[in-house]
Amino acid sequence: MSIDIESVSKNFGEFSALSDINLVVPSGELVALLGPSGSGKTTLLRIIAGLESPDAGRILFNGEEATKRHVRERQVGFVFQHYALFRHMTVFDNIAFGLTVKPKKSRLSKADIRDKVFTLLKLIQLEQLADRYPAQLSGGQRQRVALARALAVEPQVLLLDEPFGALDAKVRLELRRWLRRLHDEIHVTSVFVTHDQEEALEVADRIVVMNKGKIEQQGTPSEVYDRPATPFVFDFLGNVNLFQGRVHEGMAQMGGMQLSSPEHAATNNVPAIGYVRSHDIEIERAPLDASSIEAEVRYLLSVGPLVRVDLSLSGGEESIEVDLSRDVADRLELKVGEKVFARPRKMRVFTDDYQI
Amino acid sequence: MHVSTGFQKSAEKVGGSRVSEPAWIRYLLITIALAFLGLFLLLPLAAVFVQAFDKGWEAYLAALHEPDTLSAIWLTLLTALICVPVNLFFGIVAAWSIAKFSFPGKSLLITLIDLPFSVSPVVSGLIYVLIFGLQGWLGPWLQAHDIQIIFAVPGIVLATIFVTFPFVARELIPLMESQGREEEEAALTLGASGLQTFFRVTFPNIKWGVLYGVILCNARAMGEFGAVSVVSGHVRGSTNTIPLQVEILYNEYSYAAAFAVASLLALLAVATLAVKTVAEWKIQQSLSTNETER
Numbered sequence: 145m146s147i148d149i150e151s152v153s154k155n156f157g158e159f160s161a162l163s164d165i166n167l168v169v170p171s172g173e174l175v176a177l178l179g180p181s182g183s184g185k186t187t188l189l190r191i192i193a194g195l196e197s198p199d200a201g202r203i204l205f206n207g208e209e210a211t212k213r214h215v216r217e218r219q220v221g222f223v224f225q226h227y228a229l230f231r232h233m234t235v236f237d238n239i240a241f242g243l244t245v246k247p248k249k250s251r252l253s254k255a256d257i258r259d260k261v262f263t264l265l266k267l268i269q270l271e272q273l274a275d276r277y278p279a280q281l282s283g284g285q286r287q288r289v290a291l292a293r294a295l296a297v298e299p300q301v302l303l304l305d306e307p308f309g310a311l312d313a314k315v316r317l318e319l320r321r322w323l324r325r326l327h328d329e330i331h332v333t334s335v336f337v338t339h340d341q342e343e344a345l346e347v348a349d350r351i352v353v354m355n356k357g358k359i360e361q362q363g364t365p366s367e368v369y370d371r372p373a374t375p376f377v378f379d380f381l382g383n384v385n386l387f388q389g390r391v392h393e394g395m396a397q398m399g400g401m402q403l404s405s406p407e408h409a410a411t412n413n414v415p416a417i418g419y420v421r422s423h424d425i426e427i428e429r430a431p432l433d434a435s436s437i438e439a440e441v442r443y444l445l446s447v448g449p450l451v452r453v454d455l456s457l458s459g460g461e462e463s464i465e466v467d468l469s470r471d472v473a474d475r476l477e478l479k480v481g482e483k484v485f486a487r488p489r490k491m492r493v494f495t496d497d498y499q500i
Numbered sequence: 501m502h503v504s505t506g507f508q509k510s511a512e513k514v515g516g517s518r519v520s521e522p523a524w525i526r527y528l529l530i531t532i533a534l535a536f537l538g539l540f541l542l543l544p545l546a547a548v549f550v551q552a553f554d555k556g557w558e559a560y561l562a563a564l565h566e567p568d569t570l571s572a573i574w575l576t577l578l579t580a581l582i583c584v585p586v587n588l589f590f591g592i593v594a595a596w597s598i599a600k601f602s603f604p605g606k607s608l609l610i611t612l613i614d615l616p617f618s619v620s621p622v623v624s625g626l627i628y629v630l631i632f633g634l635q636g637w638l639g640p641w642l643q644a645h646d647i648q649i650i651f652a653v654p655g656i657v658l659a660t661i662f663v664t665f666p667f668v669a670r671e672l673i674p675l676m677e678s679q680g681r682e683e684e685e686a687a688l689t690l691g692a693s694g695l696q697t698f699f700r701v702t703f704p705n706i707k708w709g710v711l712y713g714v715i716l717c718n719a720r721a722m723g724e725f726g727a728v729s730v731v732s733g734h735v736r737g738s739t740n741t742i743p744l745q746v747e748i749l750y751n752e753y754s755y756a757a758a759f760a761v762a763s764l765l766a767l768l769a770v771a772t773l774a775v776k777t778v779a780e781w782k783i784q785q786s787l788s789t790n791e792t793e794r
Contacts, residue, residue, distance in 0.1 A: 222685070228682035230686075231705065241692070296690075
């Protein structure tokens with residue numbers, strides 16, 4: 145089922161949680177709403193579910209007006225951050241809940257409900273825990289039960305609110321890969337909220353980056369990551385270094401570096417900010433061209449497969465962060481206090497009308 | 501009970517460690533607490549039963565079989581039978597709306613629920629006399645329609661409802677607030693109706709809190725003296741409840757009879773404590789599963 149969100153706004157008192165949101169979620173896709181806390185992503189998810197109502201705008205399910213439809217009738221599966229399992233019910237009863245509250249005439253028989261619950265238990269690989277209570281399960285197990293409970297009613301849409309937010313790093317990684325595989329199997333239109341860019345990049349078909357109640361950019365993970373539309377998106381997805389400077393007729397002057405910036409060919413001496421990802425900077429012993437800048441090594445830190453180098457730029461207080469792969473770092477044999485040259489491989493320049 | 505279990509738990513955690521007080525201070529404090537309890541609670545309780553059985557088992561039973569006493573027992577039961585369900589209903593509705601919705605005037609409602617706790621019961625009784633009494637606002641109208649509220653059973657019931665209405669609500673509000681509304685929201689997204697959500701999700705989570713509130717409410721409803729005393733008119737065999745009957749018997753120097761009737765209230769108190777302890781234990785249990793779940 146496709147979801148259309150048309151100019152939806154929502155205020156909580158003075159606070160504008162969402163302003164004029166337009167979004168299309170195509171049928172069968174797995175879409176991530178990505179943003180910092182307070183960006184309105186959870187509010188948007190709750191409006192799609194019908195747990196909140198928008199102040200203005202419409203929600204369409206498969207092209208049909210659903211704004212006024214009650215939560216009960218929306219046929220959405222909602223997975224909460226803190227699972228919201230019924231604590232006094234067993235795993236079996238939790239999953240069966242949605243099936244047993246149906247009106248008598250559309251309700252499955254006891255045996256059919258049992259079969260269905262066990263099929264779902266098999267899907268989440270927890271068959272042997274059917275009689276346990278939520279308190280007896282680990283976080284990852286609870287979240288899988290919550291997912292099975294939501295899937296039991298065969299929802300048209302699956303909505304997940306920070307589904308892995310309360311789990312520890314390793315379980316989170318496993319579970320999100322499992323969710324991706326599950327989605328490839330059942331293809332139910334899904335929207336999930338996250339503040340973890342890595343999670344969004346890894347799991348989603350499409351990413352919608354939100355900030356302060358507005359959509360900053362939407363697209364496939366590689367579109368959003370490789371071609372950020374705004375400084376905010378650049379900043380939010382990955383480690384980034386900022387350079388202040390000016391652009392003039394396609395050339396950017398950034399803190400002693402000269403780079404070409406073809407998309408600003410028409411600008412005439414405008415203040416600008418350059419964004420460079422920390423892994424898009426090369427470190428050399430000698431300057432290669434005008435885009436190199438002299439710097440001093442301040443710290444070296446090994447982070448798993450990467451070596452993080454902290455450089456202070458000559459002639460300034462500013463420092464930049466560079467991520468090198470371990471073999472490059474080993475070849476360079478950098479030492480703290482050493483003078484080197486840094487060169488951005490890729491820089492994205494935003495002129496001032498794009499302020500965050 | 502609540503406080504003492506909490507104390508034991510934290511004492512176990514730090515017991516014997518360096519941050520704990522020296523042994524003699526601990527034993528001194530415990531001894532003082534126990535001596536105080538014994539002197540002011542257990543001793544009087546024992547005295548009630550000693551006095552009640554002073555003239556023997558036969559006299560005890562005879563005192564309870566007194567028609568005026570039987571009528572007082574019956575009136576007390578009737579009052580509790582009306583007040584407890586009314587306040588149970590009101591308490592759940594109030595707690596539900598306070599814990600699960602936000603609306604203007606919410607904090608005012610919480611304050612109002614506490615009002616009967618902060619007002620002297622005698623004043624609560626007087627309020628009803630002022631409203632329903634012969635000289636009161638509704639007095640003339642009530643008299644014209646031949647309805648008697650003050651110095652009659654309806655007045656006693658009304659005053660008791662007023663005095664006991666915080667018990668259930670007060671117990672449930674923090675419990676329901678701590679449990680949040682996610683489980684209810686989950687039930688709704690799964691297609692449950694409002695009633696199904698209440699009976700299958702909300703109520704099972706609060707049932708021990710409800711029981712706790714009901715017991716306290718019942719104990720107070722049966723034991724209330726001040727407010728009931730003002731509105732009852734002390735008509736023997738007709739508008740006397742157990743506490744009023746105890747006072748009358750005592751003033752007439754029938755000590756054994758007074759204490760025999762009083763022993764009923766004392767027994768009620770003991771039973772209340774027992775059920776309350778179980779309920780508290782169960783609430784703690786449900787809260788702790790809640791915590792591990794988060």
